[in-house]
Each structure stands twice: as structure tokens, then as C-alpha cells.
Amino acid sequence: MDTETLTRFLIAIFLLALAPGPDLLYVLALSISKGVKTAIITALGLVSGLVVHTFLIVFGLAALLVRFPEIKSVLIYLGAGYLFYLSISGFLRKNQSSEQLLEVKERTQRYYWRGVTMNLLNPKVSLFFLAFFPGFLFHQTWSVQLQFGIMGMLFMLVSLLVFSTVAIVGARMGNYLKANNSRLPLMRYFTPTVLFLIAIYLLLSSNL
Numbered sequence: 001m002d003t004e005t006l007t008r009f010l011i012a013i014f015l016l017a018l019a020p021g022p023d024l025l026y027v028l029a030l031s032i033s034k035g036v037k038t039a040i041i042t043a044l045g046l047v048s049g050l051v052v053h054t055f056l057i058v059f060g061l062a063a064l065l066v067r068f069p070e071i072k073s074v075l076i077y078l079g080a081g082y083l084f085y086l087s088i089s090g091f092l093r094k095n096q097s098s099e100q101l102l103e104v105k106e107r108t109q110r111y112y113w114r115g116v117t118m119n120l121l122n123p124k125v126s127l128f129f130l131a132f133f134p135g136f137l138f139h140q141t142w143s144v145q146l147q148f149g150i151m152g153m154l155f156m157l158v159s160l161l162v163f164s165t166v167a168i169v170g171a172r173m174g175n176y177l178k179a180n181n182s183r184l185p186l187m188r189y190f191t192p193t194v195l196f197l198i199a200i201y202l203l204l205s206s207n208l
Contacts, residue, residue, distance in 0.1 A: 002138045009136040013155050017162035023119070026195065027163045030111070031170025032177065038108050039170060043163035045115020047156045053119075053126045054152025057133065058145045076203070078121050083199035086114070087192045129155075 017024070023046050031039035055061075119125065133151050137144065 002140075005136055006138040009138065009151060010154065010158065012136070013158050014162070017159045022122075023159075024163065024166060025197075026118070028166050028170045029195075031167040032174040035174065036167050036171035038111050039167035040164055041108050042111040042115040043160060043167060045112040045117075046119045046163065047115075047160045048112075049116045049119025050125065050152060050156045050159065053129055054149060054155075056126045057129045057152070058148050076121075076123065080199045080203050082117065082121055083195050087195035087199065089192075091192045 027039050027043050027046070030042055129148075129152065133148050134144075136151065137147050139147055
């Protein structure tokens with residue numbers, strides 16, 4: 001086993017997880033506006049979606065996205081449309097009463113599935129894995145599929161660690177902002193605004 005290559009891979013994915021990408025920004029926005037629990041549940045959903053992307057590259061299915069770019073385009077449009085829907089719903093939602101807030105807290109598991117959906121509707125993750133992983137093969141005799149699977153699992157663990165840390169920091173920021181009641185009306189628009197910007201970023205960066 002080439003431990004030096006594996007170490008470089010771990011450093012690389014840690015830095016990538018820290019980069020202010022759409023997933024990280026969404027977790028941060030949720031932690032500030034809705035608290036650490038909702039943000040971490042969403043992070044679990046986002047990371048769970050990586051299981052599917054890892055499966056795709058292990059079995060060579062991600063190559064279909066390269067061969068048939070129209071599949072990628074359809075998925076990107078669906079993903080952006082879903083984010084626009086979530087954003088508009090957030091803007092249109094009225095202020096909630098304390099009883100409604102308690103009910104929402106009991107249904108935070110919906111944010112898990114929202115995270116899964118957001119991740120799966122971003123085909124660029126599979127394309128990134130397909131381009132990134134081959135440069136960090138770390139064993140001479142193990143199959144490429146096994147090494148891709150291990151790298152995918154490591155990517156999930158590192159991403160979850162970073163997302164959880166961001167969620168804790170963001171929740172503290174949110175608590176500070178909530179202590180100043182004059183800023184509360186603006187906070188309800190924070191997450192919808194981030195979702196809207198992520199959707200725009202997804203479309204622009206795809207060169208559609």
C-alpha cells in the first residue's frame with residue numbers, strides 16, 4: 001500500500017470539503033437559521049447521496065455521463081429547478097407560530113431526504129469522482145473498483161466531519177444573531193437566498 005498517496009488523497013479531500021461549495025454553504029445557511037440539528041441531519045443526507053455516486057464510478061456507470069452529456073444536462077436542470085422550488089417556497093412561507101416551529105422540529109428528518117435529493121441531482125459529483133479518484137490509486141494489487149470504493153467512503157467521512165463542524169459554528173452564529181431581535185426578520189430569508197444562489201451557480205458552472 002502506498003501510504004504517501006493515500007495521505008495526499010486525505011489532505012486533498014479535506015481541503016475540497018472546506019472549499020465554499022454549494023453543499024457547504026447550504027449546511028452553513030441551515031445551521032444559522034434553523035440550528036445545528038437540522039444542519040447535521042441535512043449533512044447526513046448530502047453525504048448519503050455520495051454512496052450512489054461512489055456506486056456509479058465503481059461500476060463504471062459514471063462514464064455514461066461523459067458519453068451521453070444530455071443525461072448530465074437533464075439532471076442539472078432538474079437539480080436547479082428543485083433548488084429554485086425550495087427557495088421560492090422559503091420566500092413565500094409566512095412567519096411560523098411557536099406551535100408550528102415545534103412541529104417542524106419534529107419533522108427535521110425531511111431535511112435528510114432533501115440533502116439526499118440535492119446531492120443525487122448534481123451529476124457533477126460523479127464526474128468529479130471519475131476525474132479525481134484515478135490519480136490517487138494507492139495499491140498495486142487491489143482492484144480499481146475496491147480502491148474507488150474505499151476512496152468514496154473516505155470522502156464521505158471527511159465531508160461529514162467538515163459539515164458537522166461547520167454546522168456547530170454556524171449554529172453559534174445563529175444564536176448570536178437571534179440574541180439581537182432586530183435581525184430576526186432577515187434571518188428567515190437567509191436560507192432561501194442561499195438556495196437561489198446555489199441554483200444559479202449550478203446552471204452557470206455547467207456551461208449550459
